[in-house]
Amino acid sequence: MAVYTQVSAEALAAFLARYDAGALVSAKGIAEGVENSNYLVDTTDARFILTLYEKRVAADDLPFFLALLDHLAAKGLPVPPAIADRDGVAIQRLAGRPACLIRFLPGVSVSHPSPAQANAAARALGEMHVALADFTPTRANSMGLATWRPLLERCGRDIDTIRPGLYDRVAHALDAIERDWPRDLPSGAIHADLFPDNVLMLGDAVTGLIDFYFACTDLTAYDLAVMHSAWAFDAAGAPVDAAVGAALLAGYAAAAPLSAAERAALPLLARGACVRFLLSRAWDWLHTPADALVTRKDPLAYLHRLAWYEAHPDCFP
Numbered sequence: 001m002a003v004y005t006q007v008s009a010e011a012l013a014a015f016l017a018r019y020d021a022g023a024l025v026s027a028k029g030i031a032e033g034v035e036n037s038n039y040l041v042d043t044t045d046a047r048f049i050l051t052l053y054e055k056r057v058a059a060d061d062l063p064f065f066l067a068l069l070d071h072l073a074a075k076g077l078p079v080p081p082a083i084a085d086r087d088g089v090a091i092q093r094l095a096g097r098p099a100c101l102i103r104f105l106p107g108v109s110v111s112h113p114s115p116a117q118a119n120a121a122a123r124a125l126g127e128m129h130v131a132l133a134d135f136t137p138t139r140a141n142s143m144g145l146a147t148w149r150p151l152l153e154r155c156g157r158d159i160d161t162i163r164p165g166l167y168d169r170v171a172h173a174l175d176a177i178e179r180d181w182p183r184d185l186p187s188g189a190i191h192a193d194l195f196p197d198n199v200l201m202l203g204d205a206v207t208g209l210i211d212f213y214f215a216c217t218d219l220t221a222y223d224l225a226v227m228h229s230a231w232a233f234d235a236a237g238a239p240v241d242a243a244v245g246a247a248l249l250a251g252y253a254a255a256a257p258l259s260a261a262e263r264a265a266l267p268l269l270a271r272g273a274c275v276r277f278l279l280s281r282a283w284d285w286l287h288t289p290a291d292a293l294v295t296r297k298d299p300l301a302y303l304h305r306l307a308w309y310e311a312h313p314d315c316f317p
């Protein structure tokens with residue numbers, strides 16, 4: 001359950017009074033998610049998401065994220081813009097945290113995506129990259145290549161309590177990833193965390209792309225690699241139907257150009273994605289208190305995916 005910060009009904013009602021958004025009817029903490037506190041808020045006017053930004057989201061980065069959402073929403077993509085209050089302010093403080101009221105989007109995230117759903121979601125990623133080609137703000141990737149070895153060092157040998165030998169295994173994988181990481185592929189604003197839980201769908205149609213709080217400037221093909229690492233495997237890290245992986249590539253390529261060099265780099269970029277999520281999950285695994293109201297994600301699922309990509313260098317035909 002991801003509600004780290006409790007908001008009283010009185011504080012929420014006072015917060016809503018700043019907006020032309022109706023009066024508070026109900027508010028419920030949302031179980032999904034691990035990064036921020038999210039509430040589903042119903043008012044006499046509409047339904048909203050209230051997000052209070054927690055550990056990994058720096059308040060200084062919020063203007064970048066909100067500008068990105070506004071840019072995409074203005075171009076008709078299904079992303080939820082933050083709502084401004086009567087004074088035009090979207091980034092607020094509530095219960096001691098930075099907070100935004102966000103437009104609610106319909107749809108559910110799929111647990112076992114079909115090839116048709118993977119195709120539609122990857123197409124939406126491609127459309128997003130095309131729509132962001134004229135987005136000028138930049139943000140360095142706070143979870144990018146340069147941060148992986150320092151994060152491994154910060155986990156230290158404690159990571160071996162998750163699995164004996166894990167430190168050396170990740171260090172060895174990183175040696176090759178750092179050595180071969182491409183420097184000359186197209187870059188731009190990317191989502192960097194487009195897992196199935198961050199895509200809302202109704203049937204095979206995408207109704208929402210959400211959770212842009214890792215968005216940054218990085219290789220656009222890396223965004224597709226992140227998506228592949230998240231969509232083409234089950235929760236334990238075993239590969240699903242190969243048609244899902246193929247559908248991801250076809251869907252993306254239908255919306256955005258994918259050069260031969262980008263295609264060739266995808267296996268390495270996917271190994272990088274595996275190390276990135278393995279390490280952030282391992283850090284959380286080691287540092288989340290046992291009584292925390294959040295479900296820790298399994299770092300080893302990403303070790304299995306890493307091994308799969310290493311064993312299948314031709315998996316992106």
Ligand SMILES: Nc1ncnc2c1ncn2[C@@H]1O[C@H](COP(=O)(O)OP(=O)(O)O)[C@@H](O)[C@H]1O
Nearest residue numbers: 030032033034035036049080103104105210211
């Ligand atoms: N704009 C939105 N419209 C509808 N539901 C949303 C929206 N934003 C978030 N949610 C719901 O809240 C959950 C958690 O949001 P998310 O941004 O993924 O949290 P976290 O940043 O903690 O991972 C999502 O899985 C979804 O159910």
Ligand SMILES: N[C@@H](CCOP(=O)(O)O)C(=O)O
Nearest residue numbers: 033034035193195277281297
């Ligand atoms: N997608 C990441 C963790 C970030 O969680 P999210 O709920 O913000 O998508 C992972 O699975 O490790």
